[in-house]
Amino acid sequence: MIFKPVQLGRRRLEDSALAADKKSCKRFGPCGVGEEALYLNSFYIERRFYVTYDSITRVFKRVAMSKGGFSKKGVFASMPYLVVEYDGGKEKQCNFKYEEQVDQLLAYLGQKHPEIKLVSAAAEKKLLQREQEQAAAKKEDLPKSAERSIETLEKAADYLDKKPALALELSQSARRKRVFLCSKPVYRWVALAITLLGVAALGYGIYHFVRKDDFGVYFALFGFAAIFMFSGASVLPTARNNRTAIMERAKKAQEAMESYLSFYPGGTFPLPARYAHPVVLKRMRRAIESGRAVGLPEALEIVKQDLKALNSSVEVEQEEYDEVVAVKALFLNEDYR
Numbered sequence: 001m002i003f004k005p006v007q008l009g010r011r012r013l014e015d016s017a018l019a020a021d022k023k024s025c026k027r028f029g030p031c032g033v034g035e036e037a038l039y040l041n042s043f044y045i046e047r048r049f050y051v052t053y054d055s056i057t058r059v060f061k062r063v064a065m066s067k068g069g070f071s072k073k074g075v076f077a078s079m080p081y082l083v084v085e086y087d088g089g090k091e092k093q094c095n096f097k098y099e100e101q102v103d104q105l106l107a108y109l110g111q112k113h114p115e116i117k118l119v120s121a122a123a124e125k126k127l128l129q130r131e132q133e134q135a136a137a138k139k140e141d142l143p144k145s146a147e148r149s150i151e152t153l154e155k156a157a158d159y160l161d162k163k164p165a166l167a168l169e170l171s172q173s174a175r176r177k178r179v180f181l182c183s184k185p186v187y188r189w190v191a192l193a194i195t196l197l198g199v200a201a202l203g204y205g206i207y208h209f210v211r212k213d214d215f216g217v218y219f220a221l222f223g224f225a226a227i228f229m230f231s232g233a234s235v236l237p238t239a240r241n242n243r244t245a246i247m248e249r250a251k252k253a254q255e256a257m258e259s260y261l262s263f264y265p266g267g268t269f270p271l272p273a274r275y276a277h278p279v280v281l282k283r284m285r286r287a288i289e290s291g292r293a294v295g296l297p298e299a300l301e302i303v304k305q306d307l308k309a310l311n312s313s314v315e316v317e318q319e320e321y322d323e324v325v326a327v328k329a330l331f332l333n334e335d336y337r
């Protein structure tokens with residue numbers, strides 16, 4: 001190995017086992033999930049560290065300067081991190097470029113190692129508090145038809161939990177599609193102009209570097225080139241960032257879900273494939289348990305109404321926000337049909 005991963009946890013892997021495990025690990029952005037260890041990045045080098053699973057207590061996502069700049073309103077530019085807690089309190093934070101890669105890693109890790117907690121200690125307390133509040137709000141003596149609806153939703157949720165990657169991809173592809181549809185084409189032309197300006201500045205800087213002109217001139221030009229190129233490249237059309245690729249990804253995600261639901265045991269799945277997400281089922285169940293709905297179609301309509309009412313001017317708790325972000329694009333793309 002050119003860069004041998006640095007040990008973080010208490011247990012060390014033999015060099016041969018470490019090399020084989022790193023090579024075969026499933027990669028998610030700059031990190032990786034192996035059979036023996038989790039591989040984490042430094043600021044510059046991918047999979048620079050490793051920590052064995054018996055050392056890990058928690059692995060969770062942290063998002064900085066997002067969720068409306070901590071106002072719990074709107075969606076702003078985010079800085080996603082993967083946080084790993086190990087050896088009784090030590091912490092390693094890994095920066096990611098794409099938040100969806102963190103979500104994919106956590107979903108895969110949850111399947112491979114269900115014993116590892118995937119939320120922070122603070123989030124765990126909030127989730128417990130929210131569950132207690134929801135239990136207190138649950139209406140007693142529900143009609144038999146409502147109880148049957150809840151049982152149906154529970155079975156459906158269990159079925160989706162067997163392949164969480166399908167729902168995750170359905171959500172992420174829908175969000176990506178929504179962002180593309182709401183983005184003005186002029187932004188991409190501006191990004192192209194900025195990037196071309198960066199390329200020109202870079203070329204001019206190299207010219208002065210070869211001529212051995214004043215150091216300050218080409219240093220500034222190289223710096224400006226980097227700024228322009230990195231700021232523009234993220235929104236430029238690429239093989240994965242263009243209309244055809246984005247629409248095809250959303251279509252394939254829905255088709256994959258339709259194929260999976262076609263094998264649903266015991267009859268028809270209670271949701272169409274375009275809305276088949278655990279969060280939707282969870283919100284439908286809450287609507288029934290609180291007495292706002294009895295049947296499944298009625299519960300789904302309440303979920304739609306609640307999502308329509310939530311916009312950038314409405315403040316919600318972080319857990320509620322995360323649910324809305326996960327599924328609202330599914331309904332917006334389909335115009336709530």
